[in-house]
Amino acid sequence: MLRQRARNLPARHQTLAHAIDWSYRQLDLTEQKLFASLGVFAGSFDLPAVASICAYEPRPESSEPPAGQTGSTATVLRSLIHKSLVQSAPAARAETRFALLETLREYAEALLEAAGELEQARRRHAGYYLARAEAVWRQAREAEGDAALEQFDRDHDNMRAALQWLLRNDPDAALQLAGAIGPYWQTRGRHTEGRALLGRALRHPGGAPSHRARALMAAAILAHRQSDYSSAMALAEQGIALYRALDDRAGLGRALQTCAWIAYDMQDRAGAERMFQEGLAILREAGDQRSAATILTELAHIVHRPGINDEQVIHSLDDALTMLRALGWTEGIAHALFERGSLETRLGRGEAAQPYFLEALALYQQLGSAHLTAWAQASLGEVAWLRGDLAAAEAHYTSALSAFAASQDRSAILIVTHHLGQIARRLNDVARAGRLYSQSLDMARELSNQHMVARCLAGLAGVALMQSEARRAAGLLGAAFRLFDTLPPFLAPGDRAEYEQFVCQARVALGDAFDAAWAEGAASVDGPA
Numbered sequence: 001m002l003r004q005r006a007r008n009l010p011a012r013h014q015t016l017a018h019a020i021d022w023s024y025r026q027l028d029l030t031e032q033k034l035f036a037s038l039g040v041f042a043g044s045f046d047l048p049a050v051a052s053i054c055a056y057e058p059r060p061e062s063s064e065p066p067a068g069q070t071g072s073t074a075t076v077l078r079s080l081i082h083k084s085l086v087q088s089a090p091a092a093r094a095e096t097r098f099a100l101l102e103t104l105r106e107y108a109e110a111l112l113e114a115a116g117e118l119e120q121a122r123r124r125h126a127g128y129y130l131a132r133a134e135a136v137w138r139q140a141r142e143a144e145g146d147a148a149l150e151q152f153d154r155d156h157d158n159m160r161a162a163l164q165w166l167l168r169n170d171p172d173a174a175l176q177l178a179g180a181i182g183p184y185w186q187t188r189g190r191h192t193e194g195r196a197l198l199g200r201a202l203r204h205p206g207g208a209p210s211h212r213a214r215a216l217m218a219a220a221i222l223a224h225r226q227s228d229y230s231s232a233m234a235l236a237e238q239g240i241a242l243y244r245a246l247d248d249r250a251g252l253g254r255a256l257q258t259c260a261w262i263a264y265d266m267q268d269r270a271g272a273e274r275m276f277q278e279g280l281a282i283l284r285e286a287g288d289q290r291s292a293a294t295i296l297t298e299l300a301h302i303v304h305r306p307g308i309n310d311e312q313v314i315h316s317l318d319d320a321l322t323m324l325r326a327l328g329w330t331e332g333i334a335h336a337l338f339e340r341g342s343l344e345t346r347l348g349r350g351e352a353a354q355p356y357f358l359e360a361l362a363l364y365q366q367l368g369s370a371h372l373t374a375w376a377q378a379s380l381g382e383v384a385w386l387r388g389d390l391a392a393a394e395a396h397y398t399s400a401l402s403a404f405a406a407s408q409d410r411s412a413i414l415i416v417t418h419h420l421g422q423i424a425r426r427l428n429d430v431a432r433a434g435r436l437y438s439q440s441l442d443m444a445r446e447l448s449n450q451h452m453v454a455r456c457l458a459g460l461a462g463v464a465l466m467q468s469e470a471r472r473a474a475g476l477l478g479a480a481f482r483l484f485d486t487l488p489p490f491l492a493p494g495d496r497a498e499y500e501q502f503v504c505q506a507r508v509a510l511g512d513a514f515d516a517a518w519a520e521g522a523a524s525v526d527g528p529a
Contacts, residue, residue, distance in 0.1 A: 182218025
């Protein structure tokens with residue numbers, strides 16, 4: 001069969017196929033069998049995987065290998081490396097990884113198919129990586145989250161291949177595997193890929209309820225990351241219902257935490273606070289200190305009222321950070337640092353915020369999280385903006401925007417696009433500022449982000465003033481105020497002062513006509529065109 005395939009290839013490919021065929025025929029039986037078995041792998045793999053998936057067990061009545069097979073898996077693998085059929089390379093944590101060139105892998109896979117062993121090998125492969133994914137998922141839930149992410153990095157090609165096979169052949173197991181990989185897709189910013197695969201797995205109605213609940217929450221988080229709030233909420237609510245039915249208290253607490261953030265981004269602050277409080281009580285009861293400390297960190301963001309409870313929230317965040325440092329949980333520490341920096345930024349204290357963001361950035365980079373690293377970059381851009389360093393601010397925001405675009409986080413894209421508009425306006429690049437504000441405004445309206453709608457309207461008012469269009473500026477400011485007046489205070493002091501400055505400029509330019517233009521803008525649904 002293999003020679004027939006070669007005859008159907010172009011001449012240069014025939015030469016390569018014959019060379020591979022000749023090398024294969026120089027191997028002994030043991031080497032041939034192991035080499036063929038390696039065709040089931042995707043990307044790189046390690047020795048335990050080879051030993052589990054590819055090793056040929058000795059006969060039950062004897063400790064000797066079957067006839068015609070000699071040597072351990074490691075010995076045979078070394079022989080294949082020596083004969084240039086397998087490549088090896090050192091990896092993280094002093095581990096050695098192995099791989100086949102794609103042409104050799106395809107040849108090995110064809111050998112398995114010709115022997116009628118391909119589907120059996122794929123089943124063993126899928127079972128092995130399902131078990132490994134579960135082990136790594138548990139590791140990620142414990143204090144070794146960094147090591148778990150590194151393991152997911154190394155095995156992701158094989159886990160994806162296993163999931164694709166399970167989706168076609170064992171949907172229950174596919175649901176289990178997709179849920180286990182979920183945290184990796186979230187942390188590494190593989191949102192589109194993760195949503196697609198989880199969606200396929202969830203379309204199957206079966207599976208263990210615990211596996212379905214986990215997959216639902218993973219899909220909800222990915223939908224939330226891509227600003228698909230209605231889908232995220234629907235998925236999260238299904239997950240919460242399952243966790244309640246299972247009486248899984250720890251799972252329920254974490255699901256409520258996820259749902260709270262979705263509610264917050266849907267402008268339901270009261271609902272978000274209620275779910276955070278319920279989740280916090282449940283996780284404390286369940287003894288999940290890490291998750292409880294995380295909720296304390298996030299709750300501080302939700303309940304903060306600038307000028308009203310600043311010191312109380314600072315104290316709460318510092319307590320959470322102390323707890324997380326004691327636990328030694330890198331990701332949790334980074335989140336608490338980020339929130340502490342965000343609090344200082346909201347209070348207009350950029351210099352105090354910078355050390356928190358820098359430490360958070362270093363930890364997110366250590367974790368390999370492109371998405372969270374981008375948020376730290378954006379926050380450093382805000383700090384640079386507050387101190388008037390426009391070049392540094394633009395560099396930070398541009399870096400963040402590139403990462404957000406790669407992960408298709410539209411909510412983050414609209415925020416950073418607005419901030420870049422702010423910089424363009426401050427640099428007197430009127431055309432670019434107007435374009436960026438308008439792009440951000442369109443996305444904010446589509447996603448129902450009223451905070452950012454108001455900020456974009458105010459930014460466009462600043463552009464209108466630069467173009468001597470005071471009446472249009474007054475209308476835009478009135479439309480912005482209509483939203484500002486109904487939302488919790490959220491503007492940093494510098495932004496609030498700039499907004500008030502725009503109002504003064506428009507009032508001076510229009511005189512008695514200002515109030516009518518303002519009222520017209522405030523009465524319109526979308527603000528003046």
